[in-house]
Amino acid sequence: xxxxxxxxxxxxxxxxxxxxxxxxxxxxxxxxxxxxxxxxxxxxxxxxxxxxxxxxxxxxxxxxxxxxxxxxxxxxxx
Amino acid sequence: xxxxxxxxxxxxxxxxxxxxxxxxxxxxxxxxxxxxxxxxxxxxxxxxxxxxxxxxxxxxxxxxxxxxxxxxxxxxxxxxxxxxxxxxxxxxxxxxxxxxxxxxxxxxxxxxxxxxxxxxxxxxxxxxxxxxxxxxxxxxxxxxxxxxxxxxxxxxxxxxxxxxxxxxxxxxxxxxxxxxxxxxxxxxxxxxxxxxxxxxxxxxxxxxxxxxxxxxxxxxxxxxxxxxxxxxxxxxxxxxxxxxxxxxxxxxxxxxxxxxxxxxxxxxxxxxxxxxxxxxxxxxxxxxxxxxxxxxxxxxxxxxxxxxxxxxxxxxxxxxxxxxxxxxxxxxxxxxxxxxxxxxxxxxxxxxxxxxxxxxxxxxxxxxxxxxxxxxxxxxxxxxxxxxxxxxxxxxxxxxxxxxxxxxxxxxxxxxxxxxxxxxxxxxxxxxxxxxxxxxxxxxxxxxxxxxxxxxxxxxxxxxxxxxxxxxxxxxxxxxxxxxxxxxxxxxxxxxxxxxxxxxxxxxxxxxxxxx
Numbered sequence: 001x002x003x004x005x006x007x008x009x010x011x012x013x014x015x016x017x018x019x020x021x022x023x024x025x026x027x028x029x030x031x032x033x034x035x036x037x038x039x040x041x042x043x044x045x046x047x048x049x050x051x052x053x054x055x056x057x058x059x060x061x062x063x064x065x066x067x068x069x070x071x072x073x074x075x076x077x078x
Numbered sequence: 079x080x081x082x083x084x085x086x087x088x089x090x091x092x093x094x095x096x097x098x099x100x101x102x103x104x105x106x107x108x109x110x111x112x113x114x115x116x117x118x119x120x121x122x123x124x125x126x127x128x129x130x131x132x133x134x135x136x137x138x139x140x141x142x143x144x145x146x147x148x149x150x151x152x153x154x155x156x157x158x159x160x161x162x163x164x165x166x167x168x169x170x171x172x173x174x175x176x177x178x179x180x181x182x183x184x185x186x187x188x189x190x191x192x193x194x195x196x197x198x199x200x201x202x203x204x205x206x207x208x209x210x211x212x213x214x215x216x217x218x219x220x221x222x223x224x225x226x227x228x229x230x231x232x233x234x235x236x237x238x239x240x241x242x243x244x245x246x247x248x249x250x251x252x253x254x255x256x257x258x259x260x261x262x263x264x265x266x267x268x269x270x271x272x273x274x275x276x277x278x279x280x281x282x283x284x285x286x287x288x289x290x291x292x293x294x295x296x297x298x299x300x301x302x303x304x305x306x307x308x309x310x311x312x313x314x315x316x317x318x319x320x321x322x323x324x325x326x327x328x329x330x331x332x333x334x335x336x337x338x339x340x341x342x343x344x345x346x347x348x349x350x351x352x353x354x355x356x357x358x359x360x361x362x363x364x365x366x367x368x369x370x371x372x373x374x375x376x377x378x379x380x381x382x383x384x385x386x387x388x389x390x391x392x393x394x395x396x397x398x399x400x401x402x403x404x405x406x407x408x409x410x411x412x413x414x415x416x417x418x419x420x421x422x423x424x425x426x427x428x429x430x431x432x433x434x435x436x437x438x439x440x441x442x443x444x445x446x447x448x449x450x451x452x453x454x455x456x457x458x459x460x461x462x463x464x465x466x467x468x469x470x471x472x473x474x475x476x477x478x479x480x481x482x483x484x485x486x487x488x489x490x491x492x493x494x495x496x497x498x499x500x501x502x503x504x505x506x507x508x509x510x511x512x513x514x515x516x517x518x519x520x521x522x523x524x525x526x527x528x529x530x531x532x533x534x535x536x537x538x539x540x541x542x543x544x545x546x547x548x549x550x551x552x553x554x555x556x557x558x559x560x561x562x563x564x565x566x567x568x569x570x571x572x573x574x575x576x577x578x579x580x581x582x583x584x585x586x587x588x589x590x591x592x593x594x
Contacts, residue, residue: 001541001542002532002541002544004529004532004544005541005542005544008544008545012312012546015312015321016311016312016313018312020309020311023309023311023320024309026324027164027309027320027324030164030168030324030328031168034168034171034172038171038175041175045175045179058353058357060174060175060353060356060357060360063357063360063361063364064171064174064175064360064363066364067167067170067171067360067363067364067366067367068167068168068171070367071163071164071167071168071367074163074308074367075163075164075308075309078156078306078307078308078309
């Protein structure tokens with residue numbers, strides 16, 4: 001056995017001990033954190049200055065939230 | 079059950095021929111007017127978001143992925159979809175809003191070029207060598223894998239398949255560079271989605287719908303206990319258990335791939351403007367939501383229909399041969415060939431870009447004209463394609479039956495984690511310096527190699543395997559990443575800080591636009 005084995009086994013047992021309900025919450029929290037981060041992005045991050053177009057098609061934040069929202073729904077269902 | 083070779087009707091062959099001729103003609107037409115290296119490597123910065131987004135998806139999904147992911151779904155259920163969902167969408171969104179704007183504003187051609195601007199030429203060289211070695215070998219492996227798949231699916235000779243694929247991809251990539259790659263990828267993405275969608279619709283119809291399929295799968299007993307779960311407990315004998323998916327895939331390998339992979343980032347740098355580059359990644363993330371539906375569910379359909387297959391990788395080919403009628407089979411096979419070509423062309427063009435920009439322009443001819451860069455790019459494309467053909471034949475001769483494909487997948491895991499650590503420190507920690515970055519990168523790679531060696535030869539040494547999962551690439555990346563991060567921090571703090579100008583690019587108002 002190498003030192004890596006002892007460290008690895010310790011971490012493995014720790015991860016196995018986490019209930020699956022908590023794991024599911026962890027996955028959902030991962031997507032929720034991203035959704036909140038995108039929601040709070042300042043305007044200059046998603047509408048570059050050189051772009052004069054307007055409308056929903058250029059609303060990158062909306063489409064990013066849609067993509068992440070679909071992911072959240074998928075991980076909530078499955 | 080043997081893998082049936084798909085028997086093709088004349089209409090199938092016509093569809094495949096039209097697709098192949100159309101793709102090559104488009105690529106040649108695009109490259110006709112090229113006059114500069116900027117046209118060849120960054121498509122003259124003229125690409126629209128929808129084309130770049132589709133190209134991102136097509137480059138990511140190779141023909142072997144269609145077969146492999148379908149096979150993984152057959153063996154392990156819908157957890158195989160994690161690679162396309164949590165393994166792509168979050169990283170693409172973060173890349174769109176944080177990393178791509180900086181790369182685009184800097185006017186760089188390659189990721190190693192970013193490393194020199196942020197750190198120094200040694201870090202650039204280390205990354206460039208790793209990427210070039212990986213991409214050059216991967217080209218040969220993809221040609222070899224393509225030949226094997228075409229042989230299984232169509233009964234074509236491996237030798238002719240390698241030569242034909244290399245010739246077709248080589249000719250349009252040589253002529254049209256990134257622009258040809260992106261526009262042919264767009265067609266390939268559409269054909270790929272349509273072809274796989276056909277398999278999905280006709281397969282589900284054949285089984286009597288979703289409910290009927292799931293009932294059949296659930297009746298297969300214990301082997302399918304977790305087939306309808308995306309999140310698999312840590313103690314299961316599956317490569318997709320949740321710690322690997324969350325910590326290895328979602329937090330390390332996926333960001334490393336979508337932020338630091340030269341073949342991926344290069345096409346967004348060819349977008350018309352920054353908005354288009356960002357939109358391409360967001361559009362790609364929406365497309366990625368659909369991909370598992372069309373490549374994972376067919377694996378489940380195959381399981382419900384043919385539960386006794388010896389090899390899960392036979393799931394997709396069996397389904398195509400048994401379910402699709404003549405004509406439709408041609409569409410799927412065109413889709414399969416499209417997926418093969420779209421990955422090979424991307425790596426071919428990116429490897430040529432690294433040779434030209436990170437070696438030729440940087441070390442041999444700093445005052446090269448645009449025409450010289452174009453010629454060098456095209457020359458590199460030819461040399462790389464010839465090398466890839468020889469490498470594919472070499473694997474065919476001596477490597478068949480050995481885990482050489484798995485070895486090269488592991489190679490990617492060796493340096494992607496450390497490369498991500500270097501990029502993240504470069505973006506978010508101004509104190510990170512060139513010495514720390516180089517030390518961290520090399521130590522991370524050494525850590526990954528050490529873990530791989532222990533895992534690979536544990537039986538010969540009479541010790542337990544380090545990782546209990548069948549394929550441990552995800553875990554190599556996690557540990558390599560953490561090691562790199564630690565060494566970068568310690569080594570940077572122990573040595574002199576770099577000049578402040580090295581982090582000027584992090585300012586959104588920065589006017590750095592000229593490539594080095």
